Amino acid sequence: MQQISAFDPSQEALFLDFDGTLVDFADDPAKVFVKPDVSEHLARLQAATSGALAIVSGRPIADLDSFLKPLRFCAAGVHGWELRTEPDGQVQHLATPEALATVRQKLQEAVQRDGYIQLEDKGTALVLHYRTVPERRAQAEAIMQGAVAGQIGFKVMSGHCVIEVHKLGMDKGAALDTLMQHAPFVGRRPVYIGDDTTDEYAFAALSRWGGRGFKVGNGTTAAQARLADVAAVHTWLGKAGLAQTGELS
Numbered sequence: 034m035q036q037i038s039a040f041d042p043s044q045e046a047l048f049l050d051f052d053g054t055l056v057d058f059a060d061d062p063a064k065v066f067v068k069p070d071v072s073e074h075l076a077r078l079q080a081a082t083s084g085a086l087a088i089v090s091g092r093p094i095a096d097l098d099s100f101l102k103p104l105r106f107c108a109a110g111v112h113g114w115e116l117r118t119e120p121d122g123q124v125q126h127l128a129t130p131e132a133l134a135t136v137r138q139k140l141q142e143a144v145q146r147d148g149y150i151q152l153e154d155k156g157t158a159l160v161l162h163y164r165t166v167p168e169r170r171a172q173a174e175a176i177m178q179g180a181v182a183g184q185i186g187f188k189v190m191s192g193h194c195v196i197e198v199h200k201l202g203m204d205k206g207a208a209l210d211t212l213m214q215h216a217p218f219v220g221r222r223p224v225y226i227g228d229d230t231t232d233e234y235a236f237a238a239l240s241r242w243g244g245r246g247f248k249v250g251n252g253t254t255a256a257q258a259r260l261a262d263v264a265a266v267h268t269w270l271g272k273a274g275l276a277q278t279g280e281l282s
């Protein structure tokens with residue numbers, strides 16, 4: 034693992050995962066919150082990078098906006114199936130909820146029968162949550178396998194206490210590639226911070242752009258360096274933002 038060198042806002046762009054990176058986990062996905070000082074760091078870094086700061090998340094962009102309000106950023110949501118290349122631009126939806134109709138129905142029925150595992154419907158992705166019942170992980174995996182069995186064109190991914198499915202053909206690496214081809218990211222080197230297995234797609238893409246990745250927490254990773262936890266991410270963002278204003282000695 035490398036040491037983390039200082040962030041250069043004139044040459045680098047910042048790509049940030051949301052859950053487990055900017056915010057701590059909660060049992061209920063609706064109950065996470067962004068600390069006020071983190072919002073300040075993000076606003077500073079957005080200005081310092083001339084807008085080259087994007088949130089890259091499994092969440093829909095509307096959810097990200099609501100948690101980060103009043104801030105808005107360039108964003109890739111639902112693992113890249115939603116894209117916004119300007120903070121105040123329109124969200125492009127690159128898939129439709131109908132693509133998951135059959136899988137959705139099967140998951141709804143199975144979750145109802147199970148009674149413990151929760152289903153989150155993000156339109157273009159469906160998530161089985163077992164954070165409050167970790168002993169039901171194998172059951173969640175079996176439910177997902179049953180829902181996609183015999184069908185092609187779906188991607189199933191495991192994350193922190195979740196099993197998620199969306200259409201094949203998109204991931205956070207492809208999302209990063211797309212954003213890097215838009216101003217103000219063009220010509221910059223990406224710095225990506227993320228904690229989950231789904232962030233590995235983005236870490237793998239970084240070499241195409243001369244970038245570097247920071248993995249939050251433990252686990253196998255293609256990232257070049259690590260930050261211990263969400264608090265360490267906040268500290269890093271604070272230092273990166275303050276360094277630009279000359280407030281950091």
Ligand SMILES: O=P(O)(O)OC[C@H]1O[C@H](O[C@H]2O[C@H](CO)[C@@H](O)[C@H](O)[C@H]2O)[C@H](O)[C@@H](O)[C@@H]1O
Pocket residue numbers: 050051052053057058059060061062063065089090091092153155160162164192193194195197229231
């Ligand atoms: O790509 P991310 O921004 O990390 O989003 C990944 C998933 O985040 C959410 O689930 C995770 O956070 C929940 C709230 O803390 C937690 O309950 C769950 O166990 C975590 O996996 C979100 O609900 C998913 O839709 C995202 O895909």
